[in-house]
Amino acid sequence: MLRVLKQYYPVRNIFFVIGEGLIIYASVIFAGWILLGVKPFIIVKSLLITLICQICLYYNDLYDLNVTYSSGELGIRLLQALGVATIFLSGIYFVFPKAIISGSFFFALTIGFIILFSMVWRLTWSLVLNKDMLNQKIMVVGSGELARNIMNEIKNRKSCGYVVAAAALESYDDADFADEKNMAVFCREHHAGLCNIAKDMKIKKVVVALRERRAGFPTKELLDCRVSGIDILEGDSFYEKLTGxxxxxxxxxEWLIFSEGFRTSLFSRFLKRSLDIVLSFTMLVLLSPVILLTAVLIKIDSKGPVFFSQERVGEKKKIYKIYKFRSMVADAEKQSGPVWAKANDDRVTLVGRFIRKWRIDELPQLWNVLKGEMSFVGPRPEREFFVKGLEFIIPYYGARFTAKPGVTGWAQVSYGYGASVKDATEKLNYDLFYMKNMSISMDLVIVLRTVKTVISGEGAR
Known part of the structure; x- marks a missing residue:
């Protein structure tokens, strides 16, 4: 895996995106060569078309390689993405006429070539993935919860680039592993012969995910593997890279104590705060018409105040008031008390459903960001009522209060809305990953994914 902007991506996935970029670029050049001949300016101007097309493909989920589309669905999605790209390019050409390569016929021919060659590229790539031709073989040592989670994640993530070729069990009682197809399963005392099996099966990585390391840790076998050129990976570290x-x-x-991360420089903190101030102030000014219109619509739609304020737990467990547009009926929790929102909640007003779907109800939180109570990116702020209970149930829950809460965050864009202890646990997994790898570059990735989430309208309640 390669680490790009604090994120781990399989090399083959990066190759896929770059390969499609080259195909789009070549399609533009080819169309230009047919209609205009060899012109040096085409080479430079084609880069703009390639960039816009790939951005639109990303925002239409066409770079989510865990999703498989039929030929018909793929063609429709490509048309949708390229249609949006055409609109964006038209706007750019209107402002910068010199960026235009040629007329409408050139553009139609280019789109045709892009659809044709991208379809061929993607269908070929799908065939390669289905045949496991580029997957790297790994062996999982262990049969506890961590080992099982790793195997399930690899099975469910078609684009992860790995396949579990063998599993070295810790106990004969873990016989349910034998149900796995196309995987060698063995259980030997002290994992004898582990290295020979790995070499015979041409396994490149061994992931150690033992339940108990103090008794029966296969030191000699793993050392033999390492000396033979086989990578030995710690289970928690591999799980982190695999899942984010x-x-x-x-x-x-012990791994958490000695692992890298959970440290940000004084300059990074200063830069993050500076960006929060500039962006929140700029957005409050630019979006003031939207804010004013939303306030009027809320007042017309239902009785009650325009804004909704509620106490939340912030950095270092400091209590502060969060501000949002009211999207529910006034005094929504008067009878029920504090409860998590649910899908199709009948307390949500007509205007509330709209502003929740497009995250407009979150805009007043820009004021919290400007005041320094929140950041643009960070763990989602939670209510004290839920925090007191969750701290007793979920390990390490208090760690999320070492950073400022955010309007958006890694958990929000990776998991969506949560309304149970199980959801809160899963979101904490993502929050801890963010705090461990926190950086301006990761914040940028989260903001880009947030834009995608808002456009799709997913996860709103």
Whole structure:
């Protein structure tokens, strides 16, 4: 895996995106060569078309390689994405006429080539993935919860680039692993012969995810593997890279203590705060018409105040008031008391459903960001009522209060809305990953994914 902007991506996925970029670029050049001949300016101006097209493909979920589309669905999605790209390019050409390569016929021919060659590229790539031709073989040593989670994640993530070729069990009682197809399963005392099996199967990585390391740790076998050129990976570290989250339910405290991360420089903190001030002020000014219109609509739609304020737990467990547009009926919790919102909540007003779907109800939180109570990116702020209970149930829950809460965050864009203890645990897994890898570059990734989430309208309640 390669680490790009604090995120781990399989090399083959990066190759896929770059390959499609080259195909789009070549399609533009080819169309230009047919209609205009060899012109040096086409080479430079084609880069703009390639960039806009790939951005639109990303925002239409066409770079989510865990999703498989039929030929018909793929064609429709490509048309949708390229249609949006055409609109964006038209706007750019209106402002910067010199960026235009040629007329409408050139553009139609280019779109045709892009659809044709991208379809071929993607269908070929899908065939390669289905045949496991580029997957790297790994062996999982262990059969506890961590080992099982790793195997399930690899099975469910078609684009992860790995396949579990063998599993070295810790106990004969873990016989349910034998149900796995196309995987060698063995259980031997002290994992004898582990290295020979790995070499015979041409396994490149061994992931150590043992339940108990003090008894029966296969030191000699793993050392033989390492000397033979086979990578030995610690289970929690591999799980973190594979999923983009930690796992508080089975995480090894010793690994957490000695692992990298959880440290930001004074300059990074200063830059993050400076960006929060500039962006929140700019957005409050630019979006003031939207804010004013929303306030009027809320007042017309239902009785009650325009804004909704509520106490939340912030950095270092400091209590502060969060501000949002009211999207529910006034005094929504008067009878029920504090409860999590649910899908199709009948307390949500007509205007409330709209502003929740497009996250407009979150805009007043820009004031919290400007005041320094929140940041643009960070763990989602939670209510004290829920915090007191969750701290007793979920390990490491208090760690999320070492950073400022955010309007958006890694958990929000990776998992969506949560309304249970299980959801809160899963979101904490993502929050811990963010705090461990916090950086301006990761914040940028989260903001880009937030834009995608808002456009799709997913996860709103």
């Amino acid at each position: 989250k930690l796992s508080v339910e089975h995480i090894n405290p």
